[in-house]
Amino acid sequence: MISFEEVGLRYGNQPEVFSGVNFTLSQGAFYYLSGPSGAGKTSLIKLLSLTQRPTRGFIRMFGQLIEHQDRKSLVSVRRKIGIVFQDFRLLNHLSVFENVALPLRIKQTNPKAIKKNVEELLDWVGLGDRMHYSPLMLSGGEQQRVSIARAIISQPHLLLADEPTGNLDQEISDKLLKLFNQLHRMGTTIVMATHNEHIIQNNPHPILHLDNGILTEKIAPTFPNRKLRKSPLAEISETIKHL
């Protein structure tokens, strides 16, 4: 689904943030992106979210070679990507409802469909009674829920999360990871940048590790073969409400 071939990135005349990066993400994969601060995790997320072009190499996403695409064509690729930011990036001048509705408004979805889908998703994440609140009136965990709802409302093929637990306490971070695992089991491809060892230990997935500009792939410890007690959707709903 996504492949990087000999990808390098440098800002201006600075030395390369990373060079010769190669990896492939298959559909439905869940990867952590780890590495010390300043290792280039955010830069790699920027490349994956198409907010930065590589200085060399090739990136192929959803069957399209990014270098060969003009700005207009990249729009359709971007719409297949959902992003969860560490600082949530909610629009405080809009209500919770409008924040979640944003990707659908951009796609010019029918207003009735927007209302139905957003209300359903907000109920699902346990914020149905706060849809007309300003994000400023919500707690950190609630804001992150809004951010996740916004990222998944348009059913993205790829979910990118840049340090999503960076501003959350351990308990909420664990619940967030539980939710990501459930979204992953539903078929969403997830790349999550984190340096939270606790999370990586407790939720084993393959790791893309960046250090000194070199990317190495670490195979995850055996994934615990948990039996789902309920349907994935029902389990997600239960998890997310506790975030």
Added chain:
Amino acid sequence: MFNFHQTIPLKEKSQDRILTIMIALMICSILVIECSALFLTNLSARWHNSVINIATVEAPQGTSRNTLNELEKIFKNSVFIDDYKVMDEDSIKKIIAPWINKDLLEDGDIPLPTIFTLSLRSGSSIERDKLKFALKALNKDIKMETHQNWLSEAFKRAKSLKILAWAVGVTLSLTLITSLTILTRTRVLLNMDVLKLLHTSGATDRYITKQFLTYILAIALKGILIGGVLAGILIYSLASSVNSAPKDQAFTFSSLTQGDIIALWLTPIIILALMLITTSQTVMNALKRMI
């Protein structure tokens, strides 16, 4: 277009009010200046039409009856002259009154010339020169004035004033458009985080630009409407205050031709179109920096 969903926080009540007032004042000034320039154009045209085919011939006091008869014969025979009239004494007195002592005029001690007013046919300067030559041949003191000199001087000045008025109008329009461009740039920079979020969420340039255009259009329309009404009131007041002037110099709305009124209507529309084009270009240029 106004039902379009605004996701970028562009509205800021106090700044928007100032912007509306600025647009209103600029539009008002531009329309008043344009109206004055158009009026000046029409006034010049009216002067031209009313005096271009008129000439006066002045025979000094003491010119013999015979000479005057000869003079009239020349007028009758000239193909260049349509009609002629001898100006009566009262009219001559009225003309020279500003320069002559009133008592002297009433005493009748002032030697008054004989003045003929000629209606000329449109013709070449050769015809005019021929007539002048014939008059000189009859009596070297007879003078003919065709208004050509002072009229061309007056036209030159009117033209300079018109150019100045248009230049001020264009400068004001450009200032207005530049101010809006600066404002748009500022709003783009202030909302760069929102723009980036929209961009990464898959918003097209058109979707983002449309929000800026909707915002500018709403403010500009309000400003243009207020400015237009203000200009109308000002022009009307100006027209009322100069209505005591001689009929052909007075300014009334009927002084403007249909073309002038269309031009006055078109001006704010053109300015609005330019505002929208520059806004669109400014936003597009900022967005093009994002991949």
